[in-house]
Amino acid sequence: MLQISQHLLPVDHTDTDLRRSVLTLLNIRDEHLLSLTVKQRAIDARRGRAQFSLTLLVEVTNEPAVLKHLAKTPRVSPAPDETYRQLPERSETFGASAKNGPPAEQAAGLPPTYPSSPVEQAAGLPPPSRPLIIGSGPCGLFCALLLARAGRKPILLERGKPAGDRARDVTGFWRRGWAFNPESNVQFGEGGAGTFSDGKLYTQIRDREHRIPWLLKEMVIAGAPEDILVKAKPHIGTDRLIKVVRHIREEIIALGGEVRFETRVDRLLIDAGKCRGVILHDGSTIESNQTILAVGHSSRDTFTALHAQGVPFEPKPFSVGVRIEHPQTLVDRIRYGKNAGHPRLGSAPYKFVAHCGTGRAAYSFCMCPGGLVVAAASEPGTVVTNGMSSYARAEANANSGFMVDVGPADFSATHENPLGGIDFQRTLEQRAFELGGGNYHAPAQLLGDFLHARPSTGPGNVKPSYEPGVHWTDLREILPEIVSDTLAEAIGKVNLALPGFDLEDAIMTGVETRSSSPIRIPRDPETLACITLPGLYPAGEGAGYAGGIISAAADGMRIAERLLKVGQSS
Ligand SMILES: Cc1cc2nc3c(=O)[nH]c(=O)nc-3n(C[C@H](O)[C@H](O)[C@H](O)COP(=O)(O)OP(=O)(O)OC[C@H]3O[C@@H](n4cnc5c(N)ncnc54)[C@H](O)[C@@H]3O)c2cc1C
Structure with missing residues (x-):
């Protein structure tokens, strides 16, 4: 070939x-x-x-x-061989008896156990019990799927609701005046943060093990459109993603795994310096010597509790900014010239980085062609923006995060206070809530007004897509000065590459603070366990090992491979 x-x-x-x-x-x-x-x-x-x-x-x-x-x-x-080979057939790792547990355990109705690997024996860990996975985002879901297929009957714990109930809560909040639900929102619930997203399925991570082609094929089997296997920049859209997530959940359950919704993990069970399982919100415990922490970047209460328990955290740079919205027809013209609107091309994306005299760069993040700006907070009394689209990408506006990097020096995170980035995010989100009018409307400003440093009083020719609504104001009142100055300077530079981007009526909606995790939980590169707490496996975006749907799912696979003692950590 x-x-x-x-x-x-x-x-x-x-x-x-x-x-x-x-x-x-x-x-x-x-x-x-x-x-x-x-x-x-x-x-x-x-x-x-x-x-x-x-x-x-x-x-x-x-x-x-x-x-x-x-x-x-x-x-x-x-043609290169791109076969994913990290996971052997089930028979290679577990025999028929291992699949169902040793006969004595089966008779006692106990969960099956498996022999320890040499690494676990050296760490003094007992044979692995059923793995516990905290969080059903792409990381937790694919980790659970691999473990379930290997006969390990994982238990997946999710603080939020199943996708359908969650979708009702989220759209009720956006469109029907329902109260904000801190346990069921755009960040929390089945499928994780990516369930209400554009569902972009590409990443810049290295993929020597060919996990990504495997992941995309699995998604197609679970109901994703087949063109994700061919498009260089595949996207699935919220409407199709929900179906995929449900399908994977059903397979995990069919293989003997469990998925428990509305089950929040509040703390870890720690004994003799090892993680032995979890303590749930209702006070009950579940024991396991393999606990995978895949809670995403927004589980601030969990991070705070784990930090208090001595789990190590490091502060990490991330980005803050706003969502910027332009008419999709304008973006199509800028990008595709005379081919704009061609049905084979669909709605055009864009991407930019502008290095500014402020010493920072402004860049586009998670661009959503033909999409919506959405309310993505996970805490009451805060406003957070993000973007999503359906598979058709047929909405009137294009939007993207318009972001500037910030680092520990900006938010005074230290070794002693590694969660300082979270406080910084929260302060901006609370200010956005107040400036938006205190009713979950988002503060918004026309680009022309932002550049002239004057508040906006209403929309121009572009209709804002954010629901429940926007409040016209001056975003400089929320954003750190260095961020506002960098965004303002960047517009001229971006306009050189994307002429027309400086549209006076373009809408900026604030604030976007959840571009990536503000922390990292260090893990051993070989065992992938937390460096100071054997038995805990920090994974995915929240732990600082992924930055999107596919990289989070691939990290979940990596953890599962490690737990199944095959494949090399990478
Ligand atoms: C609106 C939006 C649009 C996005 N668009 C894209 C996109 O187009 N492409 C892309 O690649 N990425 C996108 N992302 C980012 C992407 O969704 C994340 O990178 C990805 O979901 C991270 O996966 P994860 O499994 O690590 O964590 P998450 O997806 O955040 O999942 C974590 C899960 O853990 C649960 N949880 C948290 N704490 C607990 C606890 N204590 N107990 C039990 N359960 C808990 C949460 O409810 C959640 O379901 C978007 C994100 C958002 C919010």
Whole structure:
């Protein structure tokens, strides 16, 4: 099998055009091209026009001759093997008796146990019990799926509600005046923070183990659109993501796992310097010597409790800013020129970084073409913005986080107070709540007014999408000066790359504070356990090991692989 990369074709190309172009490139006749598959489709929108850049897999009758002929064409090479091999078939790790537990345990109705690995024996840990996973975001969910498939019957604990009930709470709060629910919102509930999102499924992490192609295939099996396997920048959308999350939950349960909703972990069970399980909000305990902490970046009460219990935390830089909204038609024109609106291209995304004289960079974050700005707080009396879209990306506006990096020096986090970043986020979110009018409306400002440092009094030609509503004001009253100054300076620079971005009527809605986790829980690179608390496995975005749906899911897989004693940590 050969792989051809960066194969450029016009947006309107036909299958015949594609086949002909490959025959020409490979210099072979039609009968020698045995198969032709599009492996990946990217949109190349440089130079103001859009075309497709394809990665192709082809089978030809005489591969060595073709490769020899094309020796000087680096775009053509043998296709790489991208099979995910970290997880052996169940029979390789556990025999039939291990699957159901030793006979004595089965008779006693006890959960199955498994032999300790040499690493666990060295750490003085008993044989592993059923793994406990705290949090059903992408990290916890995929960790649980792998463990369930290996017969480990994981117990998944989730503070929020199942996806359907959660969706009712969230949309009730946005659209029907329902009270804000601190346990069921855009951050908390089945599927985690990504359930109400654009569902972008790409990441910049290295993937030597090929977890990502495996993850995408699993999502398609669970109900995601098939085009996520081909698009270079796949996205699934909130509407389809909820179905996928439910499907994975059902599989975990069918394999003997448990998923307990509205079950908040308040503290860890710690004994003799080891994590032995969890203490739930109702005071009950669940014991396990494998507890995976996949609570996301917004579980502030959990972080505070664990910090008090001696779990080590380190402060980490993150970003703060606002959501900025433009008409999608404008973004399409800026990015795709005369191809704007072409049905094969869909709504155009953008991405930018602008290095400013303030010594900081402003950048676009989690851009949502054809999407909505959403209320994403997890604590009462706060306003947090983020973005989401459905699979169709058909809303009138494009939005993105317009962010500036902040570090421990900005929020006085120290070794003694590693949670200082959380206090910093919370202060901004509370100020946004107050400036928004104290009713969960978000403070908003027109870009033109922000640049002229004057408050806004109402919208221009762009309608804000944020629900329950916005309050027109001056965002400089909330944002740290360095952030406001960097955003203001960045606009001119961004406009050079995206002419028209400086639209006076573009809407800025504040504040966006949850771009990534403000903390990291250090873990041993070999065992992946917390460095000072064996038996606890910090994972995913909240622990500082991921920054999006796919990287969080991949980290969950990595933990599961480690617990199953296969694969190398990476
Ligand atoms: C609105 C929005 C849009 C986003 N869009 C995208 C996007 O398009 N693409 C992308 O890659 N990323 C996106 N993200 C980020 C992405 O969702 C996160 O990076 C990802 O979900 C992190 O996964 P996780 O499993 O580590 O944590 P989370 O998804 O945050 O899951 C943590 C889970 O743990 C539960 N939990 C927390 N504390 C406890 C406790 N004490 N007891 C029991 N359960 C607990 C929570 O309820 C939650 O369900 C978006 C995020 C938001 C909020």
